[in-house]
Structure formats: structure tokens, C-alpha cells
Amino acid sequence: MAKAEQQEVRRRRRKLPAMVAELKQLLYTYGQAAQILSISQQSVLRLERAGELERVDVGANQPRVTAASIAAYVERHQGAD
DSSP: OOHHHHHHHHHHHHHHHHHHHHHTTOEEOHHHHHHHHTSOHHHHHHHHHTTSSOEEEOSTTOEEEEHHHHHHHHHHHTTOO
16 A cells, blocks of 8 residues: 555544544435445445344335444444455
8 A cells, every 4th residue: 555545544544533423313325325435335235234234214215324334334344454
């Protein structure tokens, strides 16, 4: 990993606690969750089915992912890179 990339990773990690606190109060579409996690919507679906992310149905065919489960996922995996 290049030095600039390492610095960016460190900068983002320092911001995580504040970001996690904000995320805990919201619901996101699968597309929004994918953007937050920098993964595909299909990967969000796989994580939800695996129990890694919590799904909430807000209407017919309107699933959402809880921000708290996204925050918990990020916290569990932030040291995995």
C-alpha cells in the first residue's frame, strides 16, 4: 500500500467513531448501504441474509438496512484490512 493510501486509511479510521454515532439513528436503502460500505447492492443483500446487517421492512417491497447494523459491521471489520 502506498504511503498516501495509508494516510487516507488512517484519516478515515480517525473519523469512524463520529460517523458511527451518526449512523446509529437512521435507516438506509440497500443502494445507500452499498455506497456507505463501498460494496455492491448484491453484497449488501448477502450480508443481510448472512445476519451481518439488520433488515427492516418499511412497506411492501421497501426493505431498509439499519444504520446501527451498518455501524456495528464497520466496527467489527475496521481492523480487517
